[in-house]
Amino acid sequence: MSWSDETITELTKLWDAGFSTSEIGRRIGVSKNAVVGKAHRLGLISRPSPIKRIPLPPPPKMVAIGGRACSWPIGDPRKPDFRFCNSPAMAGKPYCQEHAAVAYVAPKSRNTSTEDAA
Numbered sequence: 001m002s003w004s005d006e007t008i009t010e011l012t013k014l015w016d017a018g019f020s021t022s023e024i025g026r027r028i029g030v031s032k033n034a035v036v037g038k039a040h041r042l043g044l045i046s047r048p049s050p051i052k053r054i055p056l057p058p059p060p061k062m063v064a065i066g067g068r069a070c071s072w073p074i075g076d077p078r079k080p081d082f083r084f085c086n087s088p089a090m091a092g093k094p095y096c097q098e099h100a101a102v103a104y105v106a107p108k109s110r111n112t113s114t115e116d117a118a
């Protein structure tokens with residue numbers, strides 16, 4: 001497999017868009033392993049999504065009144081305008097009320113198509 005500039009550009013674009021390695025491979029016509037290897041060599045390992053893959057910096061030292069500040073990441077950690085929410089966090093939670101609602105959303109509907117995994 002030789003990587004043309006075009007293929008590399010496409011890989012980078014799809015990677016940044018958050019596609020899975022197998023999906024990227026399918027789209028540019030290489031194996032998943034080739035995508036992983038190339039992405040690693042290109043230094044594409046930190047991805048903007050999903051959020052749980054982002055290595056979180058330690059919580060900010062500046063603390064909100066009465067306790068912790070919300071450590072919900074806002075923006076892209078690779079960009080200079082990345083920051084934490086910093087609103088006062090809920091008691092016992094690392095996030096403010098708004099972000100706790102997003103972080104701890106209960107899986108309500110289990111009728112999504114996972115049944116064909118039998």
Ligand SMILES: [Zn+2]
Nearest residue numbers: 070085096099
């Ligand atoms: Zn927040």
